Structure formats: C-alpha cells, structure tokens
Amino acid sequence: MSSTSSSGSTGAAADDSQLLRHHTPFKLFWCASVASTIALQMQIVAVGWQVYQLTHSAFDLGIVGLVQFIPSLILVFVVGHVADKHDRRNVARVSALVEALAAATLALGSMGGWLNREIIFAIVFVIGAGRAFSKPTMSAMLPSLMPAALLPRAVAGSASATQFAIIIGPAVGGFLYVAGPAVVYASSCVLFAVCSLLLSLIKRPPQARAAQGGKPTGASLSSVFAGLAFIRSKPAIFGAISLDMFAVLLGGATALLPVYAxxxxxxxxxxxxxxxxxxxxGALAVALFLARRPLRGRVGRTMFIAVGVFGLATIVFGLSRSFALSLLALVALGASDMISVVVRSSFVQLETPDEMRGRVSAVNSVFIGTSNQLGEFESGLTAAWFGAVPAVLIGGIGTILIVLLWIRLFPALYKVDRLAAR
Structure with a gap:
C-alpha cells in the first residue's frame, strides 16, 4: 500500500512539473523574473563596490539599503491598491522600464565621471521606487497564472528562477566591473528592458479580469488599508511575515560583503x-528540490528550524577568515532562507483571496524590504559602531533569539502542518 501511494505521489509530481514546463504564461513570467533579477543583482554588486571605493565607509553601504527601502515604505498602500485595481502586467512592465532608465543613468554617469555619493543615492532611490511596484505586483500576479493546487510548486519554480539569477548576476557583475561600472549598468539596462518586453507577452488570465474588474476604481482609505487589516486579522500570516522580517533584519550579513571582500x-x-x-x-538547490518534492507536513516547524539555521550560518560567516569557509557558510545561509521563503510565500498567497493579493503583497513587500534594505542599513550602522565582525555576530545571535521568541508568540504558525489550497 505504501509503495503504491509513493508511486502515485511521484507520478503527480511529474505531471505537475510537466504542466509547469509547458505553461506558456508561467514560462514568460519565469524568464522575465530571471532577466529582472540578474539585472538587479549586477547593479547591487556595482553600486556596492563603487560606493565603497568612493568612501571606504561601511555606513554608506548601509545608506544604500536605506534609500532603497524608503520608497517601499512611502508607497506601500498606493502600490497595493494599484496592483489590485489595474492590470498587473502593465504595472510590472512600467516598473521594469523605470529601473532600466535608472540603470542607463548610472551607466552615463560612470562614463562621464560625474557620479558621486549623493547622485548614486538619488538614483538608487528611483530604483527602489521601481522595485516598490514591481516586486509585490509580480508576486500577486503569479497565483492568477495557474491553478491553486500548483501554486507551491510554482512558487518554488519561481524562486528557483530568482536564485539562479542571483547566482549568475553577482558573478557576472563582479567580472564585468573589471571593464568598468558603466559596462555593468548598461547590461542591467538591457535586461530590464527585456523583462518589460516579456511581461507584455503574457495574456491577461480570465480570473484576473474577473477579480480586478473591468474599470479601475478610485482609492478609498478602507480599500488602501485593507491589506494591513487583513494581515492583522490573521495571526499565523502576521507571524510568518514578521518572522522573516526580523530574522533577515538582524541577520543581514550580505550588506557587509564589500567590507569582507x-x-x-x-x-x-x-x-x-x-x-x-x-x-x-544554496537557495537554488533547495528551490529546485522543493519544486520537485514540496514539503508535505510540519511546514510551520520546518520554517522555524530553517530560520534558526540561517542565524547559525550567519555566525559562522562572521567568524570565518577563510574564503572557502565563508562561501560554504553563505551557501548554507541561502539554503535555509529559501525553505522559509517558499513556506511563507505559499502560505500567505494561499490564505489570501485573489482580489486582496495586491494589497497583501504590498504590505508583505514592505516587511521583506524592511528585512533586506533596512537590514542593510542596520548592518552598516552597527558595523560603523562596533566593526564588521561584531555586527554580523550580533545579527546571527539576534536571529536565533527571534526564532525562540516567535515560537512562543505564534504557536498556531509553529503547528501549521500543510500548505492547503483554498
């Protein structure tokens, strides 16, 4: 009996994977995500290295994260309303074009020699504004492209695209930087334009037309703040989002990579x-595994364990003086983070009605932006006060403490067993 069950499960997994591979909207979405993320990661390497060469200040590296986060915070409720009331494909397309123009400006400034610390910060602010719209909009778009039963696999598949791009992007950006930052920024500009083109080829799903309606409606306070109200009414969702926020906020070792390098x-x-x-x-390996073999039980507990491992890997990286050990610690950090990302993203999307996904995704994006960009600022500030190594160690220890506290504060999240479709 158990052998038959296992065979059936394997067959279903194969059918699901086959469907994803031949699902044209998903393939276009996947390719657009790859292009956009490679472009962004190339920019991140170039901006971080260029700023550190100009100022040799860990604090300024933190400022880069802060100016990317501010637009997400300012625009959070506007972004959610726009994503729910307008065609999400067009919102994401325009956002990608804004990022392309910002990259082109960085390229021209690098070639002309007129880029300085303040101008880079201003352009990064514009990039942050583009990301404030594109990230939650694309997150809300994905569930409307396929059946709910396939969403966990689609999230893992989409995450594998992102992680593949995060592997390729920084490496390519680092090597291209040898030829000058303008080369990196110009390449990013082209990739953002490709992303916009691919998104324009996705046909609007019928369920998205029905959910978003024929004509956009005006924004009201109740509509704009509905995403925040929904999250507050669901303790398990709030716990999942806030766990990620505080863990990565404290464990943001990647912000200090230019200092370590x-x-x-x-x-x-x-x-x-x-x-x-x-x-x-590490994240890509886990995403590919979960796309084939999604988590079947005790997903809440698994997420907490993964975040704890994330904290331990951060501590190992902070103490390492070996390039090889540092790479291994970062691989483990990414692998554990991906488990948390897949569980949280699938859980939040499956528990949210489609007509609310834009606003919920926008609030979720601010939490994620807080953990990433504001986490970079926290790391830069802490490093300026105590030094890079103590800053990373404090973050890793703080992450583990957050895991222990959140288990007590959100027992319902810890006890979540399966990711069930609505």
Missing part, C-alpha cells in the same frame, strides 16, 4: 561577486 578576505570585485552568488547557490 575588500578588508577581511581581500578578494577584490571578482571575489565579491562570488560571495554575492553563494547564498543563491
């Missing part, structure tokens, strides 16, 4: 690219 490991821009790629290598 330049001063501690002494690897140069090419080494920085490899360090940036390492977390994505």
């Amino acid at each position: 330049h001063d501690i490991l002494q690897t140069g821009s090419a080494g920085l690219g490899l360090l940036r790629s390492a977390p994505a290598l």
Whole structure:
C-alpha cells in the first residue's frame, strides 16, 4: 500500500512539473523574473563596490539599503491598491522600464565621471521606487497564472528562477566591473528592458479580469488599508511575515560583503561577486528540490528550524577568515532562507483571496524590504559602531533569539502542518 501511494505521489509530481514546463504564461513570467533579477543583482554588486571605493565607509553601504527601502515604505498602500485595481502586467512592465532608465543613468554617469555619493543615492532611490511596484505586483500576479493546487510548486519554480539569477548576476557583475561600472549598468539596462518586453507577452488570465474588474476604481482609505487589516486579522500570516522580517533584519550579513571582500578576505570585485552568488547557490538547490518534492507536513516547524539555521550560518560567516569557509557558510545561509521563503510565500498567497493579493503583497513587500534594505542599513550602522565582525555576530545571535521568541508568540504558525489550497 505504501509503495503504491509513493508511486502515485511521484507520478503527480511529474505531471505537475510537466504542466509547469509547458505553461506558456508561467514560462514568460519565469524568464522575465530571471532577466529582472540578474539585472538587479549586477547593479547591487556595482553600486556596492563603487560606493565603497568612493568612501571606504561601511555606513554608506548601509545608506544604500536605506534609500532603497524608503520608497517601499512611502508607497506601500498606493502600490497595493494599484496592483489590485489595474492590470498587473502593465504595472510590472512600467516598473521594469523605470529601473532600466535608472540603470542607463548610472551607466552615463560612470562614463562621464560625474557620479558621486549623493547622485548614486538619488538614483538608487528611483530604483527602489521601481522595485516598490514591481516586486509585490509580480508576486500577486503569479497565483492568477495557474491553478491553486500548483501554486507551491510554482512558487518554488519561481524562486528557483530568482536564485539562479542571483547566482549568475553577482558573478557576472563582479567580472564585468573589471571593464568598468558603466559596462555593468548598461547590461542591467538591457535586461530590464527585456523583462518589460516579456511581461507584455503574457495574456491577461480570465480570473484576473474577473477579480480586478473591468474599470479601475478610485482609492478609498478602507480599500488602501485593507491589506494591513487583513494581515492583522490573521495571526499565523502576521507571524510568518514578521518572522522573516526580523530574522533577515538582524541577520543581514550580505550588506557587509564589500567590507569582507575588500578588508577581511581581500578578494577584490571578482571575489565579491562570488560571495554575492553563494547564498543563491544554496537557495537554488533547495528551490529546485522543493519544486520537485514540496514539503508535505510540519511546514510551520520546518520554517522555524530553517530560520534558526540561517542565524547559525550567519555566525559562522562572521567568524570565518577563510574564503572557502565563508562561501560554504553563505551557501548554507541561502539554503535555509529559501525553505522559509517558499513556506511563507505559499502560505500567505494561499490564505489570501485573489482580489486582496495586491494589497497583501504590498504590505508583505514592505516587511521583506524592511528585512533586506533596512537590514542593510542596520548592518552598516552597527558595523560603523562596533566593526564588521561584531555586527554580523550580533545579527546571527539576534536571529536565533527571534526564532525562540516567535515560537512562543505564534504557536498556531509553529503547528501549521500543510500548505492547503483554498
């Protein structure tokens, strides 16, 4: 009996994977995500290395994260309303074009020699505004492209695209930087334009037309704040989102990678690219595994364990003076983070009605932006006060403490067994 059940499960997994591979909207979405993420990751390496070469300040690396986060915070409720009331494909397309124009400006500034610290911060702010719209909009778009039963696999498949791009992007960006930052930024501009083109080829799903209605409606306070109200009414969803926020906020070691590459490991821009790629290598391996064999039970407990491992890997990286050990620690960090991402993303999307997904995704994006961009600012500030190594160690220890506290505060999340479709 158990042998038959296992065979049936394997057959279903194969059928699901086959469907994903031949699902044209998903393939276009997947390719657009790859192009956009490679472009962004190349930019991140170039901006981080360029700013650190200009100022040699860990605090300024933190400012880069802060100015990317501010637009997400300011625009959170506007973004959610726009994503729910307008064609999500067009919103994401325009956002990609804004990012392309920002990349082109960075390229021209690098070639002309007129880029300085303040101008880079201003352009990064514009990039952050583009991401504030594109990230939650694409997140809300994915569930409307396929049946709910396939969503966990689709999330893992989409995450594998992102992690593949995060592996390729930083490595390519680090090596291209040898030819100059303008080359990196120009390449990013082209890839953002490709992303916009691919999104324009996706046909609007019938269920999206029905959910979003024929004509966009005006924004009201109740509509704009509905995403936040929905999350507050669901303790398990709030617990999942906030766990990720605080864990990555404290464990943001990647913000200090230019410092580690330049001063501690002494690897140069090419080494920085490899360090940036390492977390994505671990994340990609896990995403591909979960796309084939999704988690079947005790997903809440698994997520908590994964975040705890994330904290331990952060501590190991902070203490390492070996380039090889640092790479391994970052691979483990990315692998554990991906487990948490797949569980949280699938759980939140499956528990949210389609007509609310844009607003919920926008609030979720601010939490994620807080953990990533604001986490970079926290890491830069802490490093400026105590040094890079103590800053990373404090973050890793803080992440583990957050896991223990959240298990007590959100027992319902810990007890979630399966990711069930609505």
